[in-house]
Amino acid sequence: MTLKSIDREYLELAIDTAYRNISEGGGPFGAVIACNGHIVARAANMVVPSHDPTAHAEIEAIRQASAQLGTHDLSECVLYASCEPCPMCLGAIYWAGISRVVYASDRHQAASAGFDDEKIYSELALDKDERSIVMERGLRDQGDNVLRKWEEYPDKVRY
Amino acid sequence: MTLKSIDREYLELAIDTAYRNISEGGGPFGAVIACNGHIVARAANMVVPSHDPTAHAEIEAIRQASAQLGTHDLSECVLYASCEPCPMCLGAIYWAGISRVVYASDRHQAASAGFDDEKIYSELALDKDERSIVMERGLRDQGDNVLRKWEEYPDKVRY
Numbered sequence: 492m493t494l495k496s497i498d499r500e501y502l503e504l505a506i507d508t509a510y511r512n513i514s515e516g517g518g519p520f521g522a523v524i525a526c527n528g529h530i531v532a533r534a535a536n537m538v539v540p541s542h543d544p545t546a547h548a549e550i551e552a553i554r555q556a557s558a559q560l561g562t563h564d565l566s567e568c569v570l571y572a573s574c575e576p577c578p579m580c581l582g583a584i585y586w587a588g589i590s591r592v593v594y595a596s597d598r599h600q601a602a603s604a605g606f607d608d609e610k611i612y613s614e615l616a617l618d619k620d621e622r623s624i625v626m627e628r629g630l631r632d633q634g635d636n637v638l639r640k641w642e643e644y645p646d647k648v649r650y
Numbered sequence: 651m652t653l654k655s656i657d658r659e660y661l662e663l664a665i666d667t668a669y670r671n672i673s674e675g676g677g678p679f680g681a682v683i684a685c686n687g688h689i690v691a692r693a694a695n696m697v698v699p700s701h702d703p704t705a706h707a708e709i710e711a712i713r714q715a716s717a718q719l720g721t722h723d724l725s726e727c728v729l730y731a732s733c734e735p736c737p738m739c740l741g742a743i744y745w746a747g748i749s750r751v752v753y754a755s756d757r758h759q760a761a762s763a764g765f766d767d768e769k770i771y772s773e774l775a776l777d778k779d780e781r782s783i784v785m786e787r788g789l790r791d792q793g794d795n796v797l798r799k800w801e802e803y804p805d806k807v808r809y
Contacts, residue, residue: 494788502789509796518809519800539807543713544722544746550704563703573793578774579741584783585770586738587703591784595793604797605808611744615737616775624743625750629653630661634732634754637668638763641678648698649764650677 498593501525501571506595508535509548509573516540519604522548523571524556524589531568532556548572549580553587563650565589574601577608578615657752660684660730665754667694668707668732675699678763681707682730683715683748690727691715707731708739712746722809724748733760736767737774 494502501523508521518536525531534551538544549572557563566588570576574596576584584592598608619626641647653661660682667680677695684690693710697703708731716722725747729735733755735743743751757767778785800806 494786498786499788503792506789506792506796509793510799513796513800513803513806516807519796538722538745538809542720542722543716544724544809545704545709545712545716545742546722547745553704554702557702557704561701563697563701563705565703573796577741577745579738579745581774582736582738582741582770583704585773586697586706586736589783591786593786593788595787595789596797597787597790597793600794600797604801611741612774614744615740615771624748627653627657627750627752628754628756629658629752630665630754631756633662633665634668634756635759637665637672637678637732638755638759640669641672642763644672647672648675650697650703 494593497525497528498569498571501530501569502573502593502595504530504533505548505571506573508533512536518547518606519573520548521573522552524552524565524568525571526556526560526565526568531559545579547577547580549576550583553583553589557587563587569593574598575608577601577606578611653752656684656687657728657730660689660728661732661752661754663689663692664707664730665732667692671695671707677706677765678732679707680732681711683711683724683727684730685715685719685724685727690718704738706736706739708735709742712742712748716746722746728752733757734767736760736765737770 512535532555691714
């Protein structure tokens with residue numbers, strides 16, 4: 492598939508960001524977010540240097556772009572990623588309302604480099620009792636009541 | 651299902667955190683993380699007040715716990731959530747290595763309150779061309795090469 496010129500430029504920047512990050516102690520992933528054609532965020536994976544398991548390039552870029560634009564709604568934005576987003580990052584992309592993602596490498600290449608995104612995709616599709624992590628439920632009524640209170644709350648800001 | 655006493659106590663704290671957050675302008679979700687029985691993080695949903703679509707209670711709690719413990723590895727931790735984690739947060743839970751999650755309400759109750767976690771679970775299980783967001787690929791060789799460089803890099807810290 493041939494990318495448009497601007498998509499190619501921004502995806503190359505995401506890949507370059509990933510490449511440079513290796514020798515700086517981070518993971519080999521980079522992301523760029525553009526809004527109406529202009530770059531608003533550029534980030535690399537910072538899990539190890541930041542001691543933060545959520546600090547994937549895409550999450551960092553979404554946080555930067557949101558801060559830059561002053562809103563959690565990134566529906567005018569395109570995200571460029573050096574590799575296919577993992578389930579955490581793809582979930583964040585949905586919550587941010589980003590409607591287009593352009594990426595280069597994929598989950599299978601990531602798995603062969605030791606990043607098992609594919610396993611997490613598989614786990615998320617399982618019922619909770621079939622997953623490798625233990626998931627227990629309790630206090631259902633108390634939990635449900637919080638959501639009912641939200642529904643009734645007149646000043647809520649939906650997102 | 652009956653929870654153990656300590657699980658009940660910490661889950662009640664997560665639910666109370668969610669409840670109080672509504673009148674403070676955040677979403678109706680709370681999370682607590684305990685490590686070896688001691689609380690290391692407690693957080694509420696901050697999406698709207700922080701202008702950050704990733705600021706779900708579980709993500710905030712994971713970031714707090716990682717900062718507190720100085721590591722991205724939370725395998726000694728249990729996460730308590732007022733509601734079933736969404737795919738973004740469950741992905742983060744896997745990346746953090748958390749092995750047990752205790753939660754109260756669920757994705758169906760969340761959906762009826764306007765939080766469509768279920769749709770995101772469904773979207774993640776689809777092939778990329780079937781999703782509601784546009785996903786395009788390009789520059790595959792350049793993207794793959796970054797991962798090959800990582801594999802060859804002698805000083806990498808795996809995570």
